[in-house]
Amino acid sequence: NFMLTQPHSVSESPGKTVIISCTGSSGSIASNYVQWYQQRPGSAPTTVIYEDNQRPSGVPDRFSGSIDSSSNSASLTIFGLKTEDEADYYCQSYDNSNKVFGGGTKLTVL
Amino acid sequence: QVQLQESGPGLVKPSETLSLTCTVSGGSISSYYWSWIRQPPGKGLEWIGSIHYSGSTKYNPSLKSRVTISVYMSKRQFSLRLTSVTAADTAVYYCARDPSGVAGSDYWGQGTLVTVSS
Numbered sequence: 001n002f003m004l005t006q007p008h009s010v011s012e013s014p015g016k017t018v019i020i021s022c023t024g025s026s027g028s029i030a031s032n033y034v035q036w037y038q039q040r041p042g043s044a045p046t047t048v049i050y051e052d053n054q055r056p057s058g059v060p061d062r063f064s065g066s067i068d069s070s071s072n073s074a075s076l077t078i079f080g081l082k083t084e085d086e087a088d089y090y091c092q093s094y095d096n097s098n099k100v101f102g103g104g105t106k107l108t109v110l
Numbered sequence: 111q112v113q114l115q116e117s118g119p120g121l122v123k124p125s126e127t128l129s130l131t132c133t134v135s136g137g138s139i140s141s142y143y144w145s146w147i148r149q150p151p152g153k154g155l156e157w158i159g160s161i162h163y164s165g166s167t168k169y170n171p172s173l174k175s176r177v178t179i180s181v182y183m184s185k186r187q188f189s190l191r192l193t194s195v196t197a198a199d200t201a202v203y204y205c206a207r208d209p210s211g212v213a214g215s216d217y218w219g220q221g222t223l224v225t226v227s228s
Contacts, residue, residue, distance in 0.1 A: 011209055020226060026179055032212065033212055033213045033214070035213065035214030035215075037155075037214075042205055043220075044218040044219065044220055045155065045204075045215075046218070050213050050214050050216070056216065072146050076114050078206065083193070090154065090155055092155075092214050094212065095214075097168055097211070098157070098168060098170065098171065099145070099157035099160065099170075099214075100146075100155065101154060101155040101157060102154075103154045104154040104155070
């Protein structure tokens with residue numbers, strides 16, 4: 001079964017840059033779009049990146065998505081960290097048209 | 111503004127059937143895919159299945175034998191039925207809209223907690 005692996009947690013200081021990785025277990029991660037969702041405690045997820053690197057309206061350009069075929073991974077980069085970015089982040093892609101989520105990464109901004 | 115709202119019982123007994131409905135407002139149910147996703151307490155997101163407005167479905171292989179998703183165009187609703195539930199099915203259940211079926215979900219409901227317990 002296709003899986004997406006994320007680090008369990010990352011932490012960084014306000015104003016810094018953080019990169020959250022999402023590695024595909026098999027095949028080519030570039031074959032299907034990758035999305036990234038932000039989930040704050042007690043709230044539903046919201047999209048911060050869709051179609052690998054597109055930002056929905058209202059999402060600041062501090063959020064950036066990319067694909068690295070050589071490592072079969074996707075990355076979410078958040079520039080100029082703010083305390084409000086502290087949340088869980090999930091990557092999501094597809095396997096034979098079935099949705100697959102990564103296990104989630106808890107971002108702490110301290 | 112598109113809004114999705116889940117509704118249904120918050121408590122289901124083991125071995126019984128979990129039934130939830132998602133009502134869509136502020137937009138059409140046509141031309142989109144509609145998904146159910148769940149999140150056990152303290153854990154990550156799990157895709158349950160998706161339905162196209164035409165009625166075609168895709169289910170998580172691990173749940174396929176127990177899941178039915180249906181769409182009701184005139185009511186602007188879609189539903190989830192999960193049979194033979196156990197405590198492992200206790201989760202917050204979310205409904206969501208998928209613009210294309212290949213690019214994730216853009217709108218989500220607020221989620222509803224369903225507890226499986228006698």
